[in-house]
Amino acid sequence: MKQNIEIEKHSNGITLIALVITIIVLLILAGVTIATLTGENGILNKVSEASEQTKIGDEKEAIGIAYNGLMTENQGRGGITAEKLKEELIRNGRTDIKDVTGENPITVAFNSGRKYDIDNNGIITENNKVIGDENWYTWEEVENGIRITGFNDEITELKTQKSQEYVEIMNNIEGMSDEELYELLFDLMESISEEIETKYPGIGNIPSQIDGKNVTEIGEYVFMLMPVKELTIPNTVTNIQPWAFIMGGAKEVIIPSSVKTIGAGAFQMSIVENLTFSTTESIEIGVRAFNSCINLEKVNFKTSNVTFGERVDDGNIGIFDDCPKLVGNTIQIPQGSRQNFENYTLTQWGLLSYNAFYEE
Numbered sequence: 001m002k003q004n005i006e007i008e009k010h011s012n013g014i015t016l017i018a019l020v021i022t023i024i025v026l027l028i029l030a031g032v033t034i035a036t037l038t039g040e041n042g043i044l045n046k047v048s049e050a051s052e053q054t055k056i057g058d059e060k061e062a063i064g065i066a067y068n069g070l071m072t073e074n075q076g077r078g079g080i081t082a083e084k085l086k087e088e089l090i091r092n093g094r095t096d097i098k099d100v101t102g103e104n105p106i107t108v109a110f111n112s113g114r115k116y117d118i119d120n121n122g123i124i125t126e127n128n129k130v131i132g133d134e135n136w137y138t139w140e141e142v143e144n145g146i147r148i149t150g151f152n153d154e155i156t157e158l159k160t161q162k163s164q165e166y167v168e169i170m171n172n173i174e175g176m177s178d179e180e181l182y183e184l185l186f187d188l189m190e191s192i193s194e195e196i197e198t199k200y201p202g203i204g205n206i207p208s209q210i211d212g213k214n215v216t217e218i219g220e221y222v223f224m225l226m227p228v229k230e231l232t233i234p235n236t237v238t239n240i241q242p243w244a245f246i247m248g249g250a251k252e253v254i255i256p257s258s259v260k261t262i263g264a265g266a267f268q269m270s271i272v273e274n275l276t277f278s279t280t281e282s283i284e285i286g287v288r289a290f291n292s293c294i295n296l297e298k299v300n301f302k303t304s305n306v307t308f309g310e311r312v313d314d315g316n317i318g319i320f321d322d323c324p325k326l327v328g329n330t331i332q333i334p335q336g337s338r339q340n341f342e343n344y345t346l347t348q349w350g351l352l353s354y355n356a357f358y359e360e
Contacts, residue, residue: 060116060124062094063108067122082106085118102235103257103278129232130202134210145216145236148206151226155200162192163225166247182294189247189271193227204228204250208236217241220263223248227271233259240266242286251295254278257302262289264309269293276300285309285319292322300332308348320349 066088070080085108086100098109105117107127115127138150150156169184176184196203204223208215214236223245231250233240235258242263249270255262257278264286273295277283280302286309290296299320308319320326331349 055112056114056126059108059110059112059114062089062092063116063118063124064122066092066094067118071122080106104254104276129205129230131205131207131232132200132203134207136200136203137207137210139210139215141213142217144238145214146210147217147219147241148210148215148222149219150222155203158196158199159225162195165192166225182292185247185269186271186295189227192225193229193250193271196226197229202230204230205232206234206237208234218244220244221246239263242266243268245270255283257281259283262286264288265291267293272296274298274300277302279303281305282307287319288321289319290323291318291320293320293326294322294324296320296323297325298332299326318349 063085066085067080069092070084070088074080082100082102085106086097089097089100089108096111098111100106100108102117105119105125107115107117109115115129116124117127118124136152136155137148138152139146139148141147151159165188166185169181169188173181206215206218215234216236217239218233218237218241220241221243224243224247226245226248228248228250231245231253233254233256235256237256238258238260240255240259240262243265244263244267246265246268247270249267249272251271251273253267253270253272253274254276255278257280259279260282261284266286266289268288268291270290270293272290272293275290275296275298277300282305283303284307289309
Protein backbone atom coordinates (compact mmCIF):
# COMPACT_ATOMS: atom_id res chain seq x y z
CA MET A 1 0.00 0.00 0.00
CA LYS A 2 2.79 2.41 0.94
CA GLN A 3 4.55 1.67 -2.30
CA ASN A 4 1.37 2.19 -4.25
CA ILE A 5 0.73 5.56 -2.59
CA GLU A 6 4.21 6.75 -3.40
CA ILE A 7 3.80 5.67 -6.98
CA GLU A 8 0.50 7.50 -7.18
CA LYS A 9 2.08 10.67 -5.72
CA HIS A 10 4.90 10.35 -8.22
CA SER A 11 2.44 9.87 -11.05
CA ASN A 12 0.44 12.90 -9.95
CA GLY A 13 3.64 14.98 -9.87
CA ILE A 14 4.47 14.07 -13.44
CA THR A 15 0.92 14.90 -14.50
CA LEU A 16 1.09 18.33 -12.84
CA ILE A 17 4.40 19.20 -14.47
CA ALA A 18 3.06 18.03 -17.80
CA LEU A 19 -0.02 20.20 -17.30
CA VAL A 20 2.07 23.26 -16.47
CA ILE A 21 4.29 22.67 -19.50
CA THR A 22 1.24 22.18 -21.67
CA ILE A 23 -0.25 25.44 -20.42
CA ILE A 24 3.03 27.28 -21.07
CA VAL A 25 3.23 25.83 -24.57
CA LEU A 26 -0.37 26.81 -25.22
CA LEU A 27 0.30 30.32 -23.95
CA ILE A 28 3.35 30.58 -26.19
CA LEU A 29 1.36 29.31 -29.13
CA ALA A 30 -1.45 31.70 -28.23
CA GLY A 31 1.04 34.56 -28.09
CA VAL A 32 2.41 33.63 -31.49
CA THR A 33 -1.12 33.38 -32.83
CA ILE A 34 -2.14 36.75 -31.36
CA ALA A 35 1.01 38.35 -32.74
CA THR A 36 0.32 36.74 -36.09
CA LEU A 37 -3.18 38.14 -35.99
CA THR A 38 -2.67 41.55 -34.42
CA GLY A 39 1.02 42.47 -34.74
CA GLU A 40 2.39 45.18 -36.96
CA ASN A 41 2.63 42.67 -39.78
CA GLY A 42 -0.24 40.57 -38.48
CA ILE A 43 -3.04 39.09 -40.54
CA LEU A 44 -5.71 41.39 -39.12
CA ASN A 45 -3.51 44.42 -39.71
CA LYS A 46 -2.80 43.31 -43.26
CA VAL A 47 -6.52 42.79 -43.88
CA SER A 48 -7.21 46.26 -42.47
CA GLU A 49 -4.50 47.81 -44.66
CA ALA A 50 -5.84 46.02 -47.72
CA SER A 51 -9.35 47.26 -46.93
CA GLU A 52 -8.02 50.79 -46.47
CA GLN A 53 -6.15 50.67 -49.77
CA THR A 54 -9.29 49.42 -51.52
CA LYS A 55 -11.24 52.40 -50.15
CA ILE A 56 -8.46 54.80 -51.17
CA GLY A 57 -8.42 53.28 -54.66
CA ASP A 58 -12.20 53.63 -54.88
CA GLU A 59 -12.07 57.32 -53.87
CA LYS A 60 -9.25 58.08 -56.30
CA GLU A 61 -11.08 56.30 -59.10
CA ALA A 62 -14.22 58.34 -58.42
CA ILE A 63 -12.23 61.59 -58.69
CA GLY A 64 -10.55 60.43 -61.92
CA ILE A 65 -13.85 59.42 -63.53
CA ALA A 66 -15.48 62.74 -62.62
CA TYR A 67 -12.50 64.77 -63.80
CA ASN A 68 -12.15 62.90 -67.10
CA GLY A 69 -15.90 63.24 -67.65
CA LEU A 70 -15.63 67.01 -67.34
CA MET A 71 -12.59 67.07 -69.63
CA THR A 72 -14.56 65.16 -72.25
CA GLU A 73 -17.45 67.62 -71.98
CA ASN A 74 -15.00 70.52 -72.36
CA GLN A 75 -13.24 68.75 -75.25
CA GLY A 76 -9.98 68.76 -73.33
CA ARG A 77 -9.88 72.53 -72.90
CA GLY A 78 -9.71 72.41 -69.12
CA GLY A 79 -11.49 75.12 -67.16
CA ILE A 80 -12.50 72.65 -64.47
CA THR A 81 -13.36 74.30 -61.18
CA ALA A 82 -13.82 72.84 -57.71
CA GLU A 83 -17.53 73.56 -57.92
CA LYS A 84 -17.92 71.73 -61.24
CA LEU A 85 -15.93 68.75 -59.98
CA LYS A 86 -18.06 68.51 -56.85
CA GLU A 87 -21.25 68.60 -58.92
CA GLU A 88 -19.91 65.86 -61.19
CA LEU A 89 -18.92 63.64 -58.25
CA ILE A 90 -22.39 63.99 -56.74
CA ARG A 91 -24.00 63.37 -60.13
CA ASN A 92 -21.97 60.16 -60.32
CA GLY A 93 -23.56 59.00 -57.08
CA ARG A 94 -20.86 59.94 -54.55
CA THR A 95 -22.78 60.89 -51.44
CA ASP A 96 -19.65 60.81 -49.26
CA ILE A 97 -18.13 64.08 -50.48
CA LYS A 98 -17.34 66.48 -47.64
CA ASP A 99 -15.92 69.37 -49.66
CA VAL A 100 -14.15 70.26 -52.90
CA THR A 101 -11.94 73.35 -52.84
CA GLY A 102 -8.91 75.04 -54.35
CA GLU A 103 -7.50 75.57 -57.81
CA ASN A 104 -4.64 73.63 -59.37
CA PRO A 105 -4.64 71.52 -57.42
CA ILE A 106 -8.27 71.01 -56.57
CA THR A 107 -8.64 69.30 -53.18
CA VAL A 108 -11.38 66.70 -52.73
CA ALA A 109 -12.26 65.80 -49.12
CA PHE A 110 -14.34 62.71 -48.30
CA ASN A 111 -16.36 61.98 -45.17
CA SER A 112 -13.78 59.28 -44.43
CA GLY A 113 -11.35 62.06 -43.51
CA ARG A 114 -9.15 61.35 -46.52
CA LYS A 115 -8.25 64.14 -48.93
CA TYR A 116 -6.79 64.13 -52.44
CA ASP A 117 -5.32 66.74 -54.76
CA ILE A 118 -5.87 66.66 -58.53
CA ASP A 119 -3.87 69.01 -60.74
CA ASN A 120 -4.52 70.39 -64.23
CA ASN A 121 -2.92 67.30 -65.75
CA GLY A 122 -5.37 65.01 -63.95
CA ILE A 123 -2.70 63.63 -61.62
CA ILE A 124 -4.17 62.59 -58.26
CA THR A 125 -2.11 62.55 -55.05
CA GLU A 126 -3.10 61.91 -51.45
CA ASN A 127 -3.27 65.09 -49.42
CA ASN A 128 -1.94 64.47 -45.93
CA LYS A 129 -1.13 68.05 -45.01
CA VAL A 130 -1.28 68.92 -41.35
CA ILE A 131 -2.92 72.34 -41.07
CA GLY A 132 -1.42 74.74 -38.56
CA ASP A 133 -3.01 74.95 -35.12
CA GLU A 134 -4.79 78.31 -34.83
CA ASN A 135 -3.48 78.56 -31.25
CA TRP A 136 0.02 79.00 -32.68
CA TYR A 137 -0.86 82.40 -34.15
CA THR A 138 -1.69 85.86 -32.89
CA TRP A 139 -4.31 87.69 -34.87
CA GLU A 140 -6.69 90.62 -35.04
CA GLU A 141 -10.08 91.15 -36.61
CA VAL A 142 -10.22 93.32 -39.72
CA GLU A 143 -13.13 94.45 -41.85
CA ASN A 144 -13.36 91.30 -43.94
CA GLY A 145 -12.10 88.66 -41.52
CA ILE A 146 -8.86 87.86 -39.68
CA ARG A 147 -5.36 89.25 -40.13
CA ILE A 148 -2.60 86.98 -38.82
CA THR A 149 -0.14 89.24 -36.97
CA GLY A 150 2.45 86.80 -35.62
CA PHE A 151 2.99 83.75 -33.44
CA ASN A 152 2.41 82.94 -29.79
CA ASP A 153 5.10 83.63 -27.18
CA GLU A 154 6.59 80.14 -27.34
CA ILE A 155 7.15 80.22 -31.11
CA THR A 156 8.25 83.86 -31.02
CA GLU A 157 10.92 82.88 -28.48
CA LEU A 158 12.16 80.17 -30.85
CA LYS A 159 12.30 82.72 -33.69
CA THR A 160 14.26 85.09 -31.44
CA GLN A 161 16.76 82.36 -30.58
CA LYS A 162 17.19 81.49 -34.26
CA SER A 163 17.62 85.13 -35.24
CA GLN A 164 20.83 85.17 -33.20
CA GLU A 165 22.30 82.73 -35.70
CA TYR A 166 21.58 85.21 -38.50
CA VAL A 167 23.24 87.94 -36.46
CA GLU A 168 26.36 85.82 -36.00
CA ILE A 169 26.63 85.33 -39.75
CA MET A 170 26.14 89.04 -40.46
CA ASN A 171 28.85 89.90 -37.91
CA ASN A 172 31.36 87.81 -39.86
CA ILE A 173 30.76 88.79 -43.47
CA GLU A 174 33.94 90.82 -43.95
CA GLY A 175 35.76 89.54 -47.01
CA MET A 176 32.85 87.27 -47.92
CA SER A 177 31.44 87.35 -51.45
CA ASP A 178 27.72 87.75 -52.05
CA GLU A 179 27.55 84.12 -53.21
CA GLU A 180 29.22 82.87 -50.02
CA LEU A 181 26.97 85.01 -47.84
CA TYR A 182 23.80 83.83 -49.58
CA GLU A 183 24.92 80.22 -49.37
CA LEU A 184 25.48 80.50 -45.62
CA LEU A 185 22.14 82.23 -45.06
CA PHE A 186 20.16 79.76 -47.14
CA ASP A 187 21.86 76.78 -45.51
CA LEU A 188 20.89 78.26 -42.15
CA MET A 189 17.29 78.76 -43.31
CA GLU A 190 17.16 75.10 -44.39
CA SER A 191 18.30 73.90 -40.97
CA ILE A 192 15.89 76.24 -39.18
CA SER A 193 12.95 75.02 -41.28
CA GLU A 194 13.77 71.43 -40.29
CA GLU A 195 13.83 72.33 -36.60
CA ILE A 196 10.65 74.40 -36.75
CA GLU A 197 8.72 71.68 -38.59
CA THR A 198 9.88 69.06 -36.08
CA LYS A 199 8.49 71.08 -33.17
CA TYR A 200 5.44 72.47 -34.95
CA PRO A 201 4.50 70.16 -37.85
CA GLY A 202 2.28 71.89 -40.39
CA ILE A 203 3.09 75.37 -39.13
CA GLY A 204 3.47 76.67 -42.69
CA ASN A 205 0.05 75.35 -43.69
CA ILE A 206 -1.95 78.37 -42.58
CA PRO A 207 -5.51 77.66 -41.42
CA SER A 208 -8.31 79.14 -43.50
CA GLN A 209 -10.23 80.10 -40.37
CA ILE A 210 -9.40 81.32 -36.89
CA ASP A 211 -12.06 81.68 -34.23
CA GLY A 212 -14.63 80.75 -36.85
CA LYS A 213 -13.73 83.66 -39.17
CA ASN A 214 -11.93 83.54 -42.52
CA VAL A 215 -8.22 84.37 -42.56
CA THR A 216 -8.06 87.14 -45.17
CA GLU A 217 -4.67 88.78 -44.54
CA ILE A 218 -1.11 87.72 -43.70
CA GLY A 219 0.31 90.66 -41.77
CA GLU A 220 3.69 92.36 -41.98
CA TYR A 221 6.74 90.32 -40.89
CA VAL A 222 4.64 87.33 -39.71
CA PHE A 223 6.93 84.69 -41.24
CA MET A 224 10.08 86.82 -41.11
CA LEU A 225 13.08 84.55 -40.36
CA MET A 226 10.58 81.69 -40.40
CA PRO A 227 11.37 79.34 -43.29
CA VAL A 228 9.13 76.27 -43.49
CA LYS A 229 9.29 72.99 -45.38
CA GLU A 230 5.81 73.46 -46.79
CA LEU A 231 3.68 76.56 -47.20
CA THR A 232 -0.06 76.63 -47.86
CA ILE A 233 -1.72 80.02 -48.17
CA PRO A 234 -5.47 79.33 -47.91
CA ASN A 235 -7.86 80.39 -50.64
CA THR A 236 -9.47 82.85 -48.22
CA VAL A 237 -6.48 85.23 -48.16
CA THR A 238 -6.85 88.37 -50.29
CA ASN A 239 -3.88 90.42 -49.07
CA ILE A 240 -0.28 89.47 -48.28
CA GLN A 241 1.21 92.50 -46.58
CA PRO A 242 4.74 93.90 -47.04
CA TRP A 243 7.63 91.73 -45.80
CA ALA A 244 5.23 89.01 -44.62
CA PHE A 245 7.63 86.19 -45.59
CA ILE A 246 10.97 88.03 -45.73
CA MET A 247 13.84 85.56 -45.22
CA GLY A 248 11.28 82.82 -44.75
CA GLY A 249 8.69 81.14 -46.95
CA ALA A 250 9.14 77.75 -48.60
CA LYS A 251 10.65 76.24 -51.75
CA GLU A 252 7.28 75.83 -53.44
CA VAL A 253 4.94 78.84 -53.21
CA ILE A 254 1.47 78.90 -54.74
CA ILE A 255 -0.31 82.23 -54.49
CA PRO A 256 -4.01 81.28 -54.42
CA SER A 257 -6.52 82.85 -56.79
CA SER A 258 -8.10 84.76 -53.91
CA VAL A 259 -5.00 86.97 -53.42
CA LYS A 260 -5.40 90.41 -54.99
CA THR A 261 -2.41 92.26 -53.51
CA ILE A 262 1.12 91.30 -52.50
CA GLY A 263 3.00 93.96 -50.58
CA ALA A 264 6.51 95.30 -51.16
CA GLY A 265 9.28 92.87 -50.25
CA ALA A 266 6.72 90.26 -49.19
CA PHE A 267 8.99 87.33 -50.09
CA GLN A 268 12.31 89.17 -50.15
CA MET A 269 15.27 86.79 -49.69
CA SER A 270 12.89 83.88 -49.20
CA ILE A 271 13.84 80.29 -50.10
CA VAL A 272 11.28 80.01 -52.91
CA GLU A 273 12.36 78.02 -55.97
CA ASN A 274 9.06 77.59 -57.84
CA LEU A 275 6.37 80.27 -57.82
CA THR A 276 2.80 80.09 -59.17
CA PHE A 277 0.22 82.87 -59.33
CA SER A 278 -3.13 81.07 -59.53
CA THR A 279 -5.48 83.95 -60.28
CA THR A 280 -6.82 84.31 -63.81
CA GLU A 281 -8.05 87.84 -63.06
CA SER A 282 -5.85 90.67 -61.75
CA ILE A 283 -3.15 90.96 -59.13
CA GLU A 284 -1.07 93.84 -57.76
CA ILE A 285 2.53 92.98 -56.86
CA GLY A 286 4.58 95.35 -54.74
CA VAL A 287 8.10 96.57 -55.44
CA ARG A 288 10.79 93.97 -54.87
CA ALA A 289 8.20 91.48 -53.69
CA PHE A 290 10.59 88.66 -54.60
CA ASN A 291 13.86 90.58 -54.39
CA SER A 292 17.02 88.48 -53.85
CA CYS A 293 15.24 85.13 -54.07
CA ILE A 294 18.46 83.64 -55.34
CA ASN A 295 17.07 80.13 -55.84
CA LEU A 296 13.95 81.20 -57.74
CA GLU A 297 13.96 79.39 -61.09
CA LYS A 298 10.39 79.16 -62.38
CA VAL A 299 7.46 81.58 -62.34
CA ASN A 300 4.02 80.66 -63.64
CA PHE A 301 1.36 83.31 -64.26
CA LYS A 302 -2.26 82.39 -64.95
CA THR A 303 -3.11 86.03 -65.69
CA SER A 304 -1.68 88.78 -67.86
CA ASN A 305 -3.30 91.49 -65.74
CA VAL A 306 -0.43 92.43 -63.41
CA THR A 307 -0.16 95.81 -61.69
CA PHE A 308 3.32 96.75 -60.55
CA GLY A 309 4.03 98.61 -57.32
CA GLU A 310 5.10 102.24 -57.21
CA ARG A 311 8.70 103.31 -57.58
CA VAL A 312 10.91 103.51 -54.52
CA ASP A 313 13.60 106.11 -53.78
CA ASP A 314 16.24 104.61 -56.05
CA GLY A 315 13.77 104.32 -58.92
CA ASN A 316 13.54 100.54 -58.90
CA ILE A 317 10.15 98.97 -59.28
CA GLY A 318 11.18 95.45 -60.24
CA ILE A 319 9.43 92.59 -58.51
CA PHE A 320 12.19 90.07 -59.26
CA ASP A 321 15.31 92.19 -58.60
CA ASP A 322 18.45 90.14 -57.95
CA CYS A 323 17.01 86.73 -58.81
CA PRO A 324 20.02 85.39 -60.74
CA LYS A 325 18.56 81.98 -61.59
CA LEU A 326 15.47 83.57 -63.12
CA VAL A 327 17.45 85.74 -65.52
CA GLY A 328 17.21 84.07 -68.91
CA ASN A 329 14.97 81.39 -67.44
CA THR A 330 11.29 80.69 -67.84
CA ILE A 331 8.33 82.86 -66.95
CA GLN A 332 5.24 80.91 -67.95
CA ILE A 333 2.47 83.05 -69.38
CA PRO A 334 -1.16 82.15 -70.18
CA GLN A 335 -2.47 81.62 -73.68
CA GLY A 336 -3.32 84.79 -75.57
CA SER A 337 -1.27 87.02 -73.25
CA ARG A 338 1.85 87.51 -75.33
CA GLN A 339 1.12 91.13 -76.24
CA ASN A 340 0.15 92.09 -72.69
CA PHE A 341 3.36 90.72 -71.25
CA GLU A 342 5.56 92.18 -73.93
CA ASN A 343 4.19 95.60 -72.98
CA TYR A 344 5.81 95.22 -69.55
CA THR A 345 9.40 96.40 -69.40
CA LEU A 346 12.28 94.41 -68.03
CA THR A 347 12.69 97.20 -65.48
CA GLN A 348 9.24 96.39 -64.15
CA TRP A 349 10.19 92.75 -63.82
CA GLY A 350 13.54 93.67 -62.30
CA LEU A 351 15.31 91.41 -64.79
CA LEU A 352 17.94 91.84 -67.45
CA SER A 353 16.18 89.24 -69.58
CA TYR A 354 13.76 86.37 -69.40
CA ASN A 355 12.42 83.61 -71.63
CA ALA A 356 8.63 83.61 -71.90
CA PHE A 357 6.94 80.28 -72.41
CA TYR A 358 3.42 80.79 -73.71
CA GLU A 359 0.91 78.09 -72.88
CA GLU A 360 -0.81 76.65 -75.92
